[in-house]
Amino acid sequence: MDIKTSCLGVLALRPASGYEIRKAFEEGPFSHFAEGGFGSIYPALSKLTGEGLVTFEVEAQEKRPDKKIYQITDAGRATLVEKLCEKAPDDDKYKSDLLFILFFAGQLPADRIRNVIDDRIAFYQAKLDHLSECGGAGEGSAPDLVRGFGVTVYSAAMSYLQDHRQDFIKLADDNRPAADAAD
Amino acid sequence: MDIKTSCLGVLALRPASGYEIRKAFEEGPFSHFAEGGFGSIYPALSKLTGEGLVTFEVEAQEKRPDKKIYQITDAGRATLVEKLCEKAPDDDKYKSDLLFILFFAGQLPADRIRNVIDDRIAFYQAKLDHLSECGGAGEGSAPDLVRGFGVTVYSAAMSYLQDHRQDFIKLADDNRPAADAAD
DNA sequence: GACCCCCTATATCGGGCTGATATAGGGTTA
DNA sequence: TAACCCTATATCAGCCCGATATAGGGGGTC
Numbered sequence: 179m180d181i182k183t184s185c186l187g188v189l190a191l192r193p194a195s196g197y198e199i200r201k202a203f204e205e206g207p208f209s210h211f212a213e214g215g216f217g218s219i220y221p222a223l224s225k226l227t228g229e230g231l232v233t234f235e236v237e238a239q240e241k242r243p244d245k246k247i248y249q250i251t252d253a254g255r256a257t258l259v260e261k262l263c264e265k266a267p268d269d270d271k272y273k274s275d276l277l278f279i280l281f282f283a284g285q286l287p288a289d290r291i292r293n294v295i296d297d298r299i300a301f302y303q304a305k306l307d308h309l310s311e312c313g314g315a316g317e318g319s320a321p322d323l324v325r326g327f328g329v330t331v332y333s334a335a336m337s338y339l340q341d342h343r344q345d346f347i348k349l350a351d352d353n354r355p356a357a358d359a360a361d
Numbered sequence: 362m363d364i365k366t367s368c369l370g371v372l373a374l375r376p377a378s379g380y381e382i383r384k385a386f387e388e389g390p391f392s393h394f395a396e397g398g399f400g401s402i403y404p405a406l407s408k409l410t411g412e413g414l415v416t417f418e419v420e421a422q423e424k425r426p427d428k429k430i431y432q433i434t435d436a437g438r439a440t441l442v443e444k445l446c447e448k449a450p451d452d453d454k455y456k457s458d459l460l461f462i463l464f465f466a467g468q469l470p471a472d473r474i475r476n477v478i479d480d481r482i483a484f485y486q487a488k489l490d491h492l493s494e495c496g497g498a499g500e501g502s503a504p505d506l507v508r509g510f511g512v513t514v515y516s517a518a519m520s521y522l523q524d525h526r527q528d529f530i531k532l533a534d535d536n537r538p539a540a541d542a543a544d
Numbered sequence: 545g546a547c548c549c550c551c552t553a554t555a556t557c558g559g560g561c562t563g564a565t566a567t568a569g570g571g572t573t574a
Numbered sequence: 575t576a577a578c579c580c581t582a583t584a585t586c587a588g589c590c591c592g593a594t595a596t597a598g599g600g601g602g603t604c
Contacts, residue, residue, distance in 0.1 A: 179456075179458045179461045180560085181560085181561075183461075184461070187461060187464070187465065190465070190468075195581095195582075195583090196582080196583070196584090197581065197582050197583075207464070208461075208464070210455065210460075211455060211456060211457040211460040211461060212456065212457075212461060213454070213456055213561095213562090214561090214562095215561080215562055215563065216562095216563095216582095216583080216584075216585090217561065217562060217563070217564090217584090217585080217586085218560080218561055218562075220583070220584060220585085221560095221561095221584095221585095239581090239582080242568070242569065242570080242581060242582055242583095243567085243568080243581085243582045243583045243584090244582085244583085245581090245582070245583090246582095246583080258465070258468075259465075259468055259469065262461075262462050262465055262468075262469055262473075263469060263470070263473050266477070266480060267458035267459050267461075267462055267477055267481075268458045269484065270455065270456065270457040270458070270459060271396070271454070271455070271456045271457075272393065272394060272453065272454070272455050273362075273394060273395065273396055273453065273454045273455075274394040274395075274453040274454075275362045275450035275451045275453070276450050276453060277393075277394040277453075277507050277510060277511075278362045278366075278367070278370060278391075278394060278395060278445075278450075279445050279450055280503060280506070280507050280510075281370070281390070281391070281503055281504055281507045282370065282373070282441070282442075282445055282503065283503040283506075284502075284503050285373075285441075285442055285445075286442065286445055286446060287446070290445075290446050294449070294450055297449060298450075301452065318528065319467075319532070320463060320464055320465065320466040320467050320529070320532050321464055323463070323466075323525055323528055323529060323532075324460050324463050324464045326521065326525070327460060327463075327518070327521050327522075327525075328460075330517050330518070330520075330521045331514055331517050331518055331521070333517070334513050334514055334516075334517035335510070335513070335514055337513075338509065338510050338513045338514070339510075342506055342509070342510075345501065345506055346503070346506060349502070349503050349506075363589085364589085364590075378552095378553075378554090379553080379554070379555090380552065380553050380554075396590095396591090397590090397591095398590080398591055398592065399553095399554080399555075399556090399591095399592090400555090400556080400557085400590065400591060400592070400593090401589080401590055401591075403554070403555060403556085404555095404556095404589095404590095422552090422553080423598095425552060425553060425554095425597070425598060425599080426552085426553045426554050426555090426596085426597080427553085427554085428552090428553065428554090429553095429554080545604105546603100546604090547602105547603085547604090548601105548602090548603085549600105549601090549602085549603105550599105550600085550601085550602100551598105551599085551600080551601100552597100552598090552599085552600105553596100553597090553598105554595105554596090554597105555594100555595085555596090556593105556594085556595085557592105557593090557594085557595105558591105558592100558593090558594105559590105559591090559592095559593105560589105560590085560591080560592100561588105561589085561590080561591090562587105562588090562589080562590090563586105563587100563588095563589100564585105564586090564587090564588105565584100565585085565586085565587105566583105566584085566585085566586105567582100567583090567584090568581100568582090568583105569580105569581090569582105570579105570580080570581080571578105571579085571580075571581105572577105572578085572579080572580095573576105573577085573578080573579100574575100574576090574577085574578100
């Protein structure tokens with residue numbers, strides 16, 4: 179999904195500033211399947227404004243930059259629905275530095291393998307806790323079902339790492355017995 | 362993982378042309394966690410050659426462009442290990458147009474929801490079949506364990522879609538009862 | 545037999561996106 | 575009191591993606 183459509187999606191839920199849109203990508207209901215930094219969001223909002231798909235009001239703030247609250251227009255909502263229907267969705271993109279590292283576990287020190295796996299398990303746990311907390315939408319709603327997808331996939335990933343942690347470490351150990359064998 | 366390191370990783374397994382490296386990202390053992398198109402791979406190989414991390418030999422071919430077979434050097438292998446150890450790996454990136462569409466299921470026609478879910482279930486099935494087939498590396502090896510991660514996560518994703526297919530369709534139906542109710 | 549699409553194979557280019565940086569003041573924590 | 579993070583907007587370089595160009599062989603279909 180291109181960044182313009184992603185912004186329209188966030189604004190379809192409620193009016194927001196560019197900063198708040200980014201938070202929706204980072205921590206909000208879109209956090210496990212969408213992305214976007216300031217470098218993409220601000221230009222996207224400018225274009226959307228030019229196309230009449232969003233409008234904004236300036237909220238003056240003291241001691242910090244004025245806040246631009248963007249709001250989706252009727253044309254914006256129509257465009258969003260169009261975009262969501264217009265073609266087969268792109269394949270999901272999954273990119274993992276962790277798996278790349280683990281692929282070469284046999285060539286790396288055991289400490290390194292242990293660290294990256296333990297860090298990632300902690301990360302998944304934090305993500306899962308966070309996803310459990312933000313069940314803002316009603317149970318059985320579309321956002322809730324999409325959240326459930328995230329919970330399911332993260333849980334499966336975390337379990338796999340926990341179940342095979344020792345296997346990966348063993349592979350590294352076997353190749354570099356010099357590294358400390360303690361765990 | 363930047364594209365240069367990704368190429369080094371592929372070449373660490375065996376010598377390959379740019380074209381073959383891309384296939385490794387698309388269909389090979391890296392296909393479920395790495396990416397890279399020609400527009401990234403060819404420039405990356407040029408840079409790696411300049412840095413002495415890979416070398417290449419030209420294999421003349423009739424009736425089609427000569428094939429450049431790239432091979433990793435000792436310096437290349439050392440650099441790869443360095444890169445894989447140098448810092449905490451980036452978080453996994455997951456981007457899904459499908460989940461974005463499903464998030465707005467309530468605003469979309471039921472046919473659309475049904476189509477995208479069914480297509481994706483078929484896609485996951487194909488991916489799983491493919492992952493099962495390419496167990497080239499020995500059982501219990503690092504590549505095999507990484508492959509297992511992919512199988513686990515894809516299976517979980519597919520099951521979730523199957524289990525909640527009707528729920529998503531229902532949400533769309535409820536909002537647009539005009540759409541055909543048949544299934 | 546003619547047509548079309550896909551496969552091998554390299555390479556470039558434009559446009560889009562990421563991540564870092566600039567600016568600015570507030571609050572919080574060690 | 576220093577360091578750091580939070581709100582808030584904005585820009586920019588560099589990297590990457592996807593499309594396109596080039597070129598011929600093989601295979602399937604009508």
